[in-house]
Amino acid sequence: QLRLILSCDTKRNALRTAAFEGITKANCDGFIAAHADALYSLPAFYAIQVAGRCPFECVHCPYPAFCLSGSGNSPGIAATERSDFMSTERFSGLVDRIAAYSDDAVISLSLFGEPSFHPDVPGLFAAVLSHPGLSLLVETTGIGWTDAVLDRVELEIARAGPRSGGKSPVDWIVSLDALSAGCYGRIHGTGADDSGGTADSPLFREALSFVERAEARFPGKVWPQTVRMNDNEEELEAFYRFWNGKLGRVIVQKHDHFCNTIPDRRVADLSPLSRNPCWHLKRDMSILMDGTVPLCREDLYALGAAGNAFTDGLDAIRSRLAPVYARHCSGMYEGLCSACDEYYTYNF
Numbered sequence: 001q002l003r004l005i006l007s008c009d010t011k012r013n014a015l016r017t018a019a020f021e022g023i024t025k026a027n028c029d030g031f032i033a034a035h036a037d038a039l040y041s042l043p044a045f046y047a048i049q050v051a052g053r054c055p056f057e058c059v060h061c062p063y064p065a066f067c068l069s070g071s072g073n074s075p076g077i078a079a080t081e082r083s084d085f086m087s088t089e090r091f092s093g094l095v096d097r098i099a100a101y102s103d104d105a106v107i108s109l110s111l112f113g114e115p116s117f118h119p120d121v122p123g124l125f126a127a128v129l130s131h132p133g134l135s136l137l138v139e140t141t142g143i144g145w146t147d148a149v150l151d152r153v154e155l156e157i158a159r160a161g162p163r164s165g166g167k168s169p170v171d172w173i174v175s176l177d178a179l180s181a182g183c184y185g186r187i188h189g190t191g192a193d194d195s196g197g198t199a200d201s202p203l204f205r206e207a208l209s210f211v212e213r214a215e216a217r218f219p220g221k222v223w224p225q226t227v228r229m230n231d232n233e234e235e236l237e238a239f240y241r242f243w244n245g246k247l248g249r250v251i252v253q254k255h256d257h258f259c260n261t262i263p264d265r266r267v268a269d270l271s272p273l274s275r276n277p278c279w280h281l282k283r284d285m286s287i288l289m290d291g292t293v294p295l296c297r298e299d300l301y302a303l304g305a306a307g308n309a310f311t312d313g314l315d316a317i318r319s320r321l322a323p324v325y326a327r328h329c330s331g332m333y334e335g336l337c338s339a340c341d342e343y344y345t346y347n348f
Contacts, residue, residue, distance in 0.1 A: 002032065002039060003283070010104045010133075010165070012042040036277065036329040040322055042102045043285040045347040047297060049111035050091060051118045052082035052289060055143045055203070057189035058177075060227055060265055062258045062300055063112045064189070072301045073288055082113070086289050088120045092127035094287070094309055099131040101314045104165045106348045108137040111286055111297065116144035122152035125170070129160030135167040137347075141188075142174045142210030143203060154217050172222045173251060174211050178204075179239045183232050215247060225251040229265035259298050259339040272344055277328035278337065279346035281321065285314075293317050295324065298336055 006023070008014040019038035023031045032039075052075065057064040063079055070076035075084065098105055107128045109115040115138060118124060128136050157169050178184035181201035188203075215222045224243040228236055236252070243250040257264040278296070286297045287309045295304030306320040327334065328343075337343070 004032070004039065012044065012102065012104065015041045037322075037326045039277075040282050040325045043105060043318070044102065044283045045106050045108065046098055046102070046285050046287060047108040047111040047347075048086070048091070048094070048287045049113055049289040050086045050109050050115055050124060051113040052079070052084040053117045054079040054082075054112070054114050055117075055141055056080070059187055059189060059231060060177075060229055060255055060262075062262045065262070066112075066300050069301075072303075073290055073292060074301075079113070084289065085118050088123040088127065090291075090310065091124055094291075095127045095131065095134070097309075097314060099134055103131075103133045104167075105133075106135050106137055106167070108139060108347070110139065111288065112300070113289075114141055114144060116140060116149070121149050122156050125153050125156040126159075129156060129169055132161075132164040135163050135165075136170040137173065138170060139173045139175065140210075142176070142207035142214075145210050145213075147213070150213065150217060157218075168221055170218065170221060172214050172218065173225050174207065174214070174222065175225050175227070176207055176211075176239075177226045178232055179235045179242060183235055187231055211247075220249075222247065223249050223251050225253055227253045227255055228267055229255040230267055231265060233267050254341075254345065256298075256342055258300065259336045259341075261300075266341075269341075270344075271341055275331075275333070276344060277325060278340070278343040280342060281325045281328065284347060285309075285318070295321065295336060298340060298342060304335065 004016065005013050006017045006020060008017055016038060020031070020035060054063060057079060066074050067077060067079040067082065068074070075082060095107065098107070109124060115121065125136065128134050160169050163169055176184070177187045181204045184204045185201060211222060211224055224247065226232065226236065226239050240250055240252065254270055255265045257266070280296050284296065285293060287293055288302065291308040291310035292302045293306050293309055294300070294302040295306065307317040309317065324337070328337070333340070
């Protein structure tokens with residue numbers, strides 16, 4: 001449950017094994033509790049924003065409001081109108097540094113924005129997969145993927161070969177959030193259903209087509225996803241039954257209100273009775289397009305920024321965030337953390 005493996009097969013596990021020197025079968029429960037902050041070591045999951053544009057203004061996402069706000073890193077224009085992206089050269093250099101720091105990490109594209117809108121998607125894949133210990137997670141709306149790009153992506157995956165840690169080279173999560181075009185249009189905003197929410201939606205058809213095309217190329221690695229919320233609860237069971245029957249895979253994700261910065265659309269409160277130190281602080285690092293490393297994904301405006309991944313050492317950035325995790329271990333949840341409902345969820 002703690003993801004604690006006392007072996008030296010990876011850099012992360014070796015560091016934690018050294019930190020738990022003196023642990024035995026007889027004393028392990030109390031020993032781990034007394035050294036809980038030692039569970040904080042190297043990130044296992046890096047969520048990187050590579051493209052600013054998103055095709056949608058979804059009702060359950062804070063990104064559209066952030067893009068329009070003009071605050072912090074915001075461009076002050078609509079998410080659907082952005083054209084900025086992280087250059088392949090900068091991304092590749094960042095990935096090289098990540099591989100040297102966390103040798104078995106998962107790289108997620110894209111923290112915010114649609115990765116298909118990056119002008120060199122195959123180059124991003126090649127940069128990650130050139131490191132045998134790294135693997136990719138692509139989180140996409142399914143919009144904007146041409147067959148030509150998928151052909152080149154497929155070639156990069158074939159060239160890369162298996163990962164040294166046994167993970168899949170690439171997994172795909174497709175954010176659908178609905179089973180009908182009408183519900184899809186309501187959730188994904190005015191830019192989503194260009195047919196006005198009727199039964200015929202070209203963008204909805206494109207997203208569904210992407211699932212089929214991706215599954216044909218990358219069998220067993222494509223996961224249709226819905227965010228469970230009040231707006232689509234009536235379709236949840238049908239969504240699950242349809243995709244589980246079709247692919248045998250489906251993700252039902254809880255709604256994230258981003259520490260009460262957007263309306264809470266949760267159908268139910270799933271949080272545990274006793275709060276645990278945050279999984280995301282422990283295992284994740286979020287990197288915005290300009291290199292800014294916020295406190296976590298919830299810190300969209302980077303009010304708790306710990307540095308810049310392009311100019312600061314990753315270990316220095318990680319060390320600046322360590323005191324927050326240490327406070328969690330002592331039962332102190334301050335600032336954004338006090339209103340967070342994501343601390344018990346985790347990625348890899």
